[in-house]
Amino acid sequence: MIPTSAITNMQSRKFKEVEHYQSPSRDYFLLPFKFHRISVEKEVIVNEVGDFLVVPTGTTTRIVAGEINSGSVSDQELYADLIANFFISESALPDLIEVLATRYRTKKSFLDYFTSLHIFVMSLRCEHTCHYCQVSRVTSDKNKYDMSRLHIEAGIRLMMKSPNPHVTMEFQGGEALLAFENIVYAVEKAKIEAEKYEKKITYVVCTNLALLTDEMLLYFHENKMLISTSLDGPSFIHNKNRHKPNASSHQLAVEGIKRCREILGSEHVSALVTTTTLSLEYPEEIVDEYVALAFRNIFLRPISPYGFATRNKDRNKYEAEKFLEFYKKALGRIIQYNMDGYFIREDYASIILKKLLTPFPVGYVDLQSPAGLVNNVIVFNYDGAVYASDEARMLAEMNDFTFKLGTLGENTYEEIFYGNKVAALSEVMTNESLPGCSECAFQAYCGVDPVFNHATQGDLIGHRPTSSFCQRNMEIIRYLIALMDKDKKIEKIFRSWITGKS
Amino acid sequence: METHQNDDVLNVTIDAEIYPEVVLLKCLYWYTNNFEVEIGKLNNLQYKITLKALHQTETLDWDNIVLKLKQDLIDFKLRQFITNETQTIRELIIAKAFAYYDHEKDPISEISDPVGFSPQSIKV
Ligand code: SF4
DSSP states (O other): OOOOOOOOOOOOOOOOOHHHHHOOOOSSEEOSEEEEEOSSSEEEEEETTSOEEEEETTHHHHHHTTOOOTTSTTTHHHHHHHHHTTSEESSSSOTTHHHHHHHHHHHTGGGTTOOOEEEEEOBSBOSOOOTTOSSOBOOOOHHHHBOOHHHHHHHHHHHHHSSOSEEEEEEESSSGGGGHHHHHHHHHHHHHHHHHHTOEEEEEEEOOSTTOOHHHHHHHHHTTOEEEEEOOSSHHHHHHHSOOTTSOHHHHHHHHHHHHHHHHOGGGEEEEEEEOTTGGGOHHHHHHHHHHTTOSEEOEEEOOSSHHHHHOHHHHOOOHHHHHHHHHHHHHHHHHHHHTTOOOEEHHHHHHHHHHHSSOOOOOGGGOSSOSBTTTEEEEOTTSEEESSHHHHHHHTTTOOTTEEEETTTSOHHHHHSSHHHHHHHTTOOGGGSTTGGGOTTTTTOOOOHHHHHHHHSSSSOOGGGOHHHHHHHHHHHHHHHHHHHOHHHHHHHHHHHHOOO | OEEEEETTEEEEEEETTTSOHHHHHHHHGGGTTTEEEEEEEEETTEEEEEEEESSOOSOOOHHHHHHHHHHHHHHHHHHHHHHHHHHHHHHHHHHHHHHTOOOSSOOOOOOOOTTSOOGGGOOO
16 A cells, blocks of 8 residues: 555645635645545545555645645645656656556456456256255256356367467366366366467356265366365354255365365365355354364455345345445454454455555456456356356346357357347446446455346446445455555554465 | 435435536535436526435435535535546546557558558568
8 A cells, every 4th residue: 555644734625715716826736636534534545556645634625726736745745646656747648647547557457368367167967955045956957057068169169269378177067076087078178278278267157066076086086177166164154054955065065175284285266155144143243164174264245146046035135234234343353363463354455455555457357347248257057048147147037148258160250259138247347437426436456247237127227326335345355445545454464465475 | 515404305405516427426416315306507607406304214314414515515515626627637648558568479450452552561
């Protein structure tokens, strides 16, 4: 973080006369920046490339009014910070405009290589009967619900056309391991093609681990594959969320994680929390479970609002406020563990912190502008349909095909990735130009999700004042900045999350 | 700024010279979660805005709402001021950011070359 100036000169927000704003005579020029109140006493100012300063309330008014005086002792430090961090400039065209332009370009450099994450939905079948699951089917009908080999091959061909030299091939379900033979088929095919097209592929299998065998583990090890699993917390939460007839899903997941760590190494296994109404009551217990299982990271994300989940109102439809309350409590517990010497980071916060504290972008689909759909991720469904994101295919399960971009084996790369649908979507994929977001100080840290807008509000642009996406992100970003400002020990912990060094 | 309120409606008269339409729109957008918002012109010098509560709540704390509205109007006025004054420099930063893009390869084009015109041969 840029050092916060110690300014004690509090300004009031009393209404001022029109002249006050009309022709301020200043010794400096303004550069583009935005501001947001983070508390009664403080506001944060954020420049065009996402650098921020926490300053006393009223500072923006003073900057605009030309009241920051480089000659005054009380303003010296603030003045220097504002100049050094591109909030104001002593010349109309700042000498370092090239630096600013390069910084801006770096912030958007996630666009340089286009799609990286290619999700292959290998099967819609699943042996679990989770109440919130949007898409899976308990069935043994492989032909109907597994991805065909023709579609697998067509998906790989499209993946090889991505301009990105480093792609990720992620196998999802239903339960992906029910189609293990096809995963092997897909990896072997992709390996051959990757050599031809000089691509590096990272393989990820998303699984509940219940069906994991030694043979599978061996194959994952040989191919350096990553395992992404779900762990919703202690058994009384996990088993309630993830019902498996005649078995403990939690026990199977925990045993699976242990076996994966032994064979693949800890760094090859990660787990995700899905928060449901039940989970919201137990933030501390969920964090404790992750620590008990020796995890060094935890990803707290709200349940998706789509698919079967939206229909199950009682269990799943909870307010953004409740999630935020849960999130803050869980984050507090995580910070406490770090203070006590156990390194564990929260991933959602880490993504935002990286944007706040470093000049680099983060390739996280939900928090980027232009949006991550198509630019970063593409989904090949079990039936060959191609969707703009994982949520888009979940919508399709509710017969909403708005984000279906084509079909494997039928449409060309150009038709899918540069077709009319994507062209129309790109109009609403930048938060810089969306109502509400365009003036928001957190634009550089936040993202845009037209699929979410469409699913929850019925239009692609969305309505920020009633958007839970906005409510959640605005408060989490504000909260993280306020925490760092309040306690330097917390700032140090947050910095360790993005550097990985405790 | 003059305000009048009754039960679930707040009427505000605003000086058009201080708060131009763009500021009113950007500010009042954030009130549309809880209010039906109407913006009208009283005359050339004044706007009349009406906030009508969308949800029936027992008591609306109009004092706080008016206070917040006044504060928000100032904030959005400030934002607009910065936006207007820095628009050119902002455009310059973005234009420069992407103008320096290095093309590693020549652009691939499907244009044929029947008259000896090849896009690949043009020196950039
Ligand atoms: S979604 Fe909300 S928090 Fe995010 S940039 Fe837009 S207005 Fe800001």
